[in-house]
Amino acid sequence: xxxxxxxxLVDTSHPGNIGAAARAMKNMSLRQLHLVTPxxxxxxxxxxxxxxxxxxxxxxxxxxxxxxxxTGCRLVVGTSARTxxxxxxxxxxxxxxxxxxxxxxxGDVALVFGRERSGLTNSELDRCTFLVHIPxxxxxxxxxxxxxxxxxxxxxxxxxxxxxxxxxxxxxxxATADMLQGFHEHLAQxxxxxxxxxxxxxxxxxxxxxxxxxxxxxxxxxxxxxRGILSAMQGRKSMRx
Amino acid sequence: xxxxxxxxLVDTSHPGNIGAAARAMKNMSLRQLHLVTPxxxxxxxxxxxxxxxxxxxxxxxxxxxxxxxxTGCRLVVGTSARTxxxxxxxxxxxxxxxxxxxxxxxGDVALVFGRERSGLTNSELDRCTFLVHIPxxxxxxxxxxxxxxxxxxxxxxxxxxxxxxxxxxxxxxxATADMLQGFHEHLAQxxxxxxxxxxxxxxxxxxxxxxxxxxxxxxxxxxxxxRGILSAMQGRKSMRx
Numbered sequence: 001x002x003x004x005x006x007x008x009l010v011d012t013s014h015p016g017n018i019g020a021a022a023r024a025m026k027n028m029s030l031r032q033l034h035l036v037t038p039x040x041x042x043x044x045x046x047x048x049x050x051x052x053x054x055x056x057x058x059x060x061x062x063x064x065x066x067x068x069x070x071t072g073c074r075l076v077v078g079t080s081a082r083t084x085x086x087x088x089x090x091x092x093x094x095x096x097x098x099x100x101x102x103x104x105x106x107g108d109v110a111l112v113f114g115r116e117r118s119g120l121t122n123s124e125l126d127r128c129t130f131l132v133h134i135p136x137x138x139x140x141x142x143x144x145x146x147x148x149x150x151x152x153x154x155x156x157x158x159x160x161x162x163x164x165x166x167x168x169x170x171x172x173x174x175a176t177a178d179m180l181q182g183f184h185e186h187l188a189q190x191x192x193x194x195x196x197x198x199x200x201x202x203x204x205x206x207x208x209x210x211x212x213x214x215x216x217x218x219x220x221x222x223x224x225x226x227r228g229i230l231s232a233m234q235g236r237k238s239m240r241x
Numbered sequence: 242x243x244x245x246x247x248x249x250l251v252d253t254s255h256p257g258n259i260g261a262a263a264r265a266m267k268n269m270s271l272r273q274l275h276l277v278t279p280x281x282x283x284x285x286x287x288x289x290x291x292x293x294x295x296x297x298x299x300x301x302x303x304x305x306x307x308x309x310x311x312t313g314c315r316l317v318v319g320t321s322a323r324t325x326x327x328x329x330x331x332x333x334x335x336x337x338x339x340x341x342x343x344x345x346x347x348g349d350v351a352l353v354f355g356r357e358r359s360g361l362t363n364s365e366l367d368r369c370t371f372l373v374h375i376p377x378x379x380x381x382x383x384x385x386x387x388x389x390x391x392x393x394x395x396x397x398x399x400x401x402x403x404x405x406x407x408x409x410x411x412x413x414x415x416a417t418a419d420m421l422q423g424f425h426e427h428l429a430q431x432x433x434x435x436x437x438x439x440x441x442x443x444x445x446x447x448x449x450x451x452x453x454x455x456x457x458x459x460x461x462x463x464x465x466x467x468r469g470i471l472s473a474m475q476g477r478k479s480m481r482x
Contacts, residue, residue: 024388029378052381093395134395135402137270140293147265147391154392157376196473208466216457225449232437233474 002160004104007149008034008069008112010120015040017116019049019057020146026053028153029160033060034069034110049146066112066124070177075100075109078128079148081119081141088211089130096132097155103174110177111152116145126210127177129217175223183223183230184210190230243401245345248390249275249310249353251361256281258357260290260298261387267294269394270401274301275310275351290387307353307365316341316350319369320389322360322382330371337373338396352393357386416464424464425451431471 007025012018018041022033033056035041041062050057063069070076077096091099096111103109112128114120125131134143134151143151175183188206191197197205218226248266253259259282263274274297276282282303291298304310311317318337332340337352344350353369355361366372375384375392384392416424429447432438438446459467 020385020388023385026381027377027384027388051385052383135398136268137398140267142293143268144261144264144292144387144391146385147261147268147388150385150388150391151395154375157378161376191470191473194473196470205466208463212457212459212463212467216453218453222449222453225446229432229437232432232435 001101001104002029002156003031004108005030005100005156006032006034006069006073006108006110007153008036008066008110009038009145009149010036010066010112010124011115012038012041012145013116014145015043015046016049017145018043018060019046019051019053020144021113021149022046022050022053022056022060024146024150024153026056027150028157030153030156031056031059033057034063035060036063036066036069038062066127067178067181070110070112070127072108073110073177074107074174075103076112076128076177077110078112078120078125078131079114079152080125080131080133081143082133088125088128089215090133091130093132093134093152093155094159096130097152097159099130100156101159107174111156113145113148122207126207127181129214172217172219173221175218175220179220179223180213180218183213183218183227186227186230190233193234242342242345243270243397244272245349246271246341246397247273247275247310247314247349247351248394249277249307249351250279250386250390251277251307251353251365252356253279253282253386254357255386256284256287257290258386259284259301260287260292260294261385262354262390263287263291263294263297263301265387265391265394267297268391269398271394271397272297272300274298276301276303277307277310278305279303307368311351311353311368313349314351315348316344317353317369318351319353319361319366319372320355320393321366321372321374322384323374329366329369331374332371334373334375334393334396335400337371338393338400340371341397342400352397354386354389413458413460414462416459416461420461420464421454421459424454424459424468427468427471431474434475 007021007030009018009021018038025033046057047054077100100109100111134148136143187209248262248271250259250262259279266274287298288295318341341350341352353361375389377384428450
């Protein structure tokens with residue numbers, strides 16, 4: 001089950017943090033490390049800090065983009081140090097862990113960590129089904145990347161030790177991250193085609209819609225239906241039903 | 242309350258771990274760092290890894306013995322990576338945190354971490370009221386010292402927190418039942434207008450879409466946006482944004 005949980009590190013600056021993350025993961029029985037455009041990798045400092053978890057480093061997958069690292073994932077949880085203006089569901093580490101473990105029974109899921117200084121960009125956060133915020137001292141809230149991985153890996157390990165009842169979402173054939181991204185690109189195009197989007201507002205509007213559909217957690221059929229509607233809106237007859 | 246909680250590091254080999262512990266503590270609003278016979282301290286690597294928590298390092302107290310560092314403490318909790326032969330009460334991090342926070346209301350308490358390689362000696366463990374064990378992968382159980390401090394500091398911070406940071410649906414301005422019903426009627430009409438719905442299947446399709454939007458629990462703004470899109474689909478310009 002834990003083998004289905006990907007830890008995704010985006011644009012990491014310090015190779016030591018990659019090593020610390022690998023060690024934290026292995027301590028908590030997580031195995032799948034994905035590195036999106038790491039700045040220095042492989043690196044001696046990563047291996048040194050991994051301290052015996054170098055098998056995780058050797059098996060880590062390096063991806064050219066976040067979307068690539070998320071391919072096939074049915075649930076994507078992003079880490080966020082702050083509250084955003086748009087309402088996006090934010091949960092505690094404990095809640096996120098329970099959800100990740102539960103959904104990992106049915107397929108791949110991802111937990112995404114951003115850059116050391118600046119975290120995830122808005123567009124990266126938009127890829128996430130929901131966000132997790134680690135509670136910290138408000139006057140000194142910037143956790144070390146390895147420490148953040150450690151806290152969440154620990155909560156995941158605890159969640160997996162318990163025996164949660166399987167809830168409905170894990171039984172649904174949820175759309176994967178790449179299917180959702182394809183849908184949102186189609187949606188943007190279709191709204192443009194029917195003249196709905198005001199260029200000054202379209203980014204905000206699209207993020208709003210993204211938030212709505214992330215909450216709904218559409219399954220694969222529903223994405224096909226919605227894309228059929230979009231195609232019909234565009235006046236094409238390529239309905240996929 | 243948290244100011245009464247001492248983090249005591251015994252005989253630490255790597256100054257980087259002292260810095261990481263200071264940062265982990267400050268992130269979680271702990272202030273009192275006690276160092277028992279650290280092998281290299283002060284040290285540039287400690288300051289570098291503390292990354293802004295150097296005030297904790299500057300105020301750290303260096304003690305010549307564990308007993309000296311524990312002076313005045315009403316509760317002493319020791320960290321242990323293993324189960325000992327002698328029966329000693331062992332609790333989870335969550336239970337230890339609750340106990341530490343509760344007792345810290347009344348006076349000083351201590352949480353003690355041992356050497357990187359060998360932990361606390363039996364004689365040091367004997368100084369403890371009880372022991373805490375962080376659950377880990379049995380095949381790779383050796384946590385980094387800074388990571389262990391981070392997990393326990395996090396649990397202490399949570400234990401002391403009264404209100405969680407979760408945004409609940411009750412804080413959002415959810416659409417009312419009548420707004421939702423109006424939206425679904427509009428949706429049915431719009432799909433019909435663009436020739437999307439197959440009469441034989443439309444009831445099933447509409448129920449499918451209804452289930453999707455029920456799950457999302459749209460707020461009032463979102464319903465207005467969606468109705469604007471529907472109007473645009475229908476070729477009307479009565480956008481309600």
